[in-house]
Amino acid sequence: MQYKKGFISVLCLVFLAISGCSSVPMASSTQDNQAKLFHTHPEKSNLYIFRSDKEGSSIKMKLDVDGKYVATNIGQTYIKLVVDPGKHVIVSHADNNYRLVLATLKNKNYFIYQDVKVGKVTTRTKLSHVRENVGKQGVINSVMISSVAFSPALSMR
Template identity: 35%
Template sequence: MKKIFIATAVAASLLSGCASVPMDTPEKAALAKQFNPPTEGHSGLYIYRDSVFGAALKKDVWVDGKCIGETAPKIFFYEEVTGGEEHQISTESEFSPNDLLVKTESGKNYFVNQYIKMGAFVGGANVELVDENTGKQAVAKLDLAMKGICSK
């Protein structure tokens, strides 16, 4: 019984609290939230984390092996990628990265939700492609995180 209590306490401490990451300027956030089409020949990727579940956890996100940044609750990133290609969006999880492949079209924006999930020892993360309307509604309520800062 004591072991169950300790395990529950440890899990609760990992999933509560609030992680923070460096934020970009409000001006850049406002510009990104206009959801303008990406530059010619490119696609836009909005990668966001809107859930407070696992608020104490920070999780790295990569696009095509490049560090985009470290997430915390209620933040998003915007990244332009070459349009007309398949791109790999990855996030760290408990034992290995979780990957999502997105085939993009030039001139379109795509929205990827990163969410925290329970793990055996620590919370993990996963990514999922969401429709444009859902993504825009979520991103509109979030803050823009500074890119390029990852823990690994």
């Protein structure tokens, strides 16, 4: 009986440690719902970066845009960034760093899928610019995370 109690206590501690590792700051439900309307700005571009898969969902991954840290995400989350039109460099960090260069136009939405592959020893990442219908579905099936403050050229709205 004593062995069972000890085992259950250890399992609870492991569960708490794992669940604590997978939390990231979330946006409000109002921000999430607003972003899912997919409204564009006449002079800006929207970047939606999403991880809609459950695979590796507890693994945190950092994202940089144009050399600036923007967020750390987990599975089934997304971030919306409002940027100036032009060339942008998006980097996803895991055991590898994956770099995607994307040229954007004003008054348009762009959807970036962040793929995660969990191996026995390493976790790999890849970014892909996806079609609007695929991107919207991925965002709708995810929850918005918070982001850090940006320069005027890069903001979260």
